[in-house]
Amino acid sequence: TVLGEGETGAPAKRALLPIVKDIFVYWNSKDIVKHQLMTDKHVAKISACLRSGYSADDIKSSIDNYDMILKSPEYFWTYRWGLIDFLQRGFEKFADLETAKANYKQKGRTGPRVG
DSSP: OOOSSOOOOOHHHHHHHHHHHHHHHHHHHHTTTTOOBBBBHHHHHHHHHTTTOOOOOHHHHHHHHHHHHHHHHTOOOOOOOOOHIIIITTTTSSSSHHHHHHHHHHOOOOSSSOO
């Protein structure tokens, strides 16, 4: 369902909602894969990351790192995830910029970039 349509969440969920919305908007600002609507699945996945001990800044930093590596020809990573997939599959891969740079740096490769 789309968030806001009869949504009556627990107080903790409602308390996280402004942070969740901010992260959702931040993701869309990067123009990786834009989502038209913030669904309950987006809210649940972002909230789970926040409840796991990651801050909004941690999540945004990982998004920034992914965005930079994705868009730079210096790196071979080109796969574009949506936000939910990024949080499931890519968040930890891109959490530390130096590790991500080392892992995805072009190393004398010729030919097209791959994802």
